[in-house]
Amino acid sequence: MNQQDTRFFGHPLGLAFLFFTELWERFSYYGMRAILVLYIYSSIDDGGLGWTQKSALALYGWYTMLVYLMSIPGGYVADKYLGQKRTVMLGGILLCIGHGILAVDALWAFYAGLAFIVMGVGGLKPNISTMVGGLYTEGDPRRDKGFTIFYIGINVGAFIASIIVGYVGETIGWHYGFGLAGIGMLLGQIVFVYGQRYLVGVGDYTPAPKIEGTNRNAPLTKVEKDRTVVLLISFLIVIVFWGAFEQAGGLMNIYAKEKVDRVFFGLFEIPASVFQSVNAFFIITFGTIVAAYWDRRRRKGGEVSSLYKMAIGTIVMGLGFLMMAFASIEASAEPFGRAGMYWLILAYWLHTLGELSASPVALSFITKLAPLKVASLMMGVYFAMTGFGNKVAGWIGEAAQIDPIEIVYTGNAELLQEFEEAAQAISEDKGFSFRAKLYPQTDGSWILETYEDGKPLQQLFALSGNAETVAKDEAYIKKALQDGKATQEKPYHATLRFNKDVEARKIKANKGDGKDYSGTLVIEEVQNRAELYTFLFITVFTVLFGIILIAFLKPLKALTHGAENDKHEE
Structure with a gap:
């Protein structure tokens, strides 16, 4: 050009x-x-x-x-x-x-x-x-x-x-x-x-030029082997970083929807998805500041290698999940509670600072270390590891969600007279839900009643599945109540959601009959604990991972043989 x-x-x-x-x-x-x-x-x-x-x-x-x-x-x-x-x-x-x-x-x-x-x-x-x-x-x-x-x-x-x-x-x-x-x-x-x-x-399109002096069939030199070892470690950093960072569109998106108070000064409620803009906003506003920090550190003779930046970025990003742990603690402080949106914003701010330190240098680092004869392969592996990091993010998000207990609606019109909203929903073939208190009886059984006014709910549903599944779910509920030392005075809490079968909705003759409804039961305290432990796990793992990288920084830099100084002579 x-x-x-x-x-x-x-x-x-x-x-x-x-x-x-x-x-x-x-x-x-x-x-x-x-x-x-x-x-x-x-x-x-x-x-x-x-x-x-x-x-x-x-x-x-x-x-x-x-x-x-x-x-x-x-x-x-x-x-x-x-x-x-x-x-x-x-x-x-x-x-x-x-x-x-x-x-x-x-x-x-x-x-x-x-x-x-x-x-x-x-x-x-x-x-x-x-x-x-x-x-x-x-x-x-x-x-x-x-x-x-x-x-x-x-x-x-x-x-x-x-x-x-x-x-x-x-x-x-x-x-x-x-x-x-x-x-x-x-x-x-x-x-x-x-x-x-x-x-x-x-x-x-232009045919790929041959690299003069490069024999693609020749074995890697000692320097190339050392640099490849460092590359493989950098790929591990990529997996860890994106496996945590990409909770943004998954777990953190759901958490914003379900567990964050998104009402802005009592004026209006912010849609959960809008918080996905916070990361991009912080990149635009803090990008030059973070770049200036690293430039100033370089001029003062401080450590600014790519591996160091990626390690610091991983640590800072991981600390963002500590903010999410605080959000989980706040939301768990009361039944069906919600956390302040400031925790979410602080988390995204730390995630952004981490991203600005780690992400921009990753591709450049790979181009500097990859042996010329396998440079394209290494770039492909980088994208593959980024993809695998995203899949790891999905696995972690799944781990934070407990498997809901499957239930089936068994109520009738007479019973529904006590539950106006549910009765109205059923008349229109729509879904409905209950917030409930859950506590054990002295005989080993358990009671579910509406959170607001204590109306009994167990007459409206039954656990779904065969005898083995029902027994397993019964044992799960009893153990959760026992582990949490729940009592009638200090009950656990649950959310029940019912929906009519999609195909049954299509049959006009079935409209409003209350049949073909199934649903889920989720114990709130168990779900809150799973989310808290997930946020804490991500924090501890990423911070420790970054610290270990810094501890081994000197030998790892030695294995690059000055690649970051643009010295490629072997």
């Missing part, structure tokens, strides 16, 4: 089109991500799929993992066949199709839409960044600042998407939110197509 092209804040005008393309692509991705888990576990009456929270987090883990894994074939297709420009175009088309399909209210559309989005992100995400680099000739001092501007576009898109798409999805309708995300992607695709005239020669 022409170094004299300074039409976009001193940078090539092509950067503007890549900036806005990525902004709208990230708008679509993060907008959809903000409401994905909430949509999956929301009840059918609220327009969701009605899955359990554990199942929602499991799917979220698979989805976010596959998004990163598809970056590998996306990069391969660009390198071998299409070039970055055409692969980005193809990825954008697939994304538009995927988001458009998600706007359709049908289960097949949900799965198909996710599949298209996974393929689309895999084609677009790894290649548009490469195109940014292609705007500059070798040695152009504007390159780093160009990537900084591009990175701002990513976070501006993520910020506005979480607010707008999140609000529309939660308050108007999930599929309107998905559709809005699709409109964002369509705008990004239009920008990219229009900007082709300013991207001539950027991202076009």
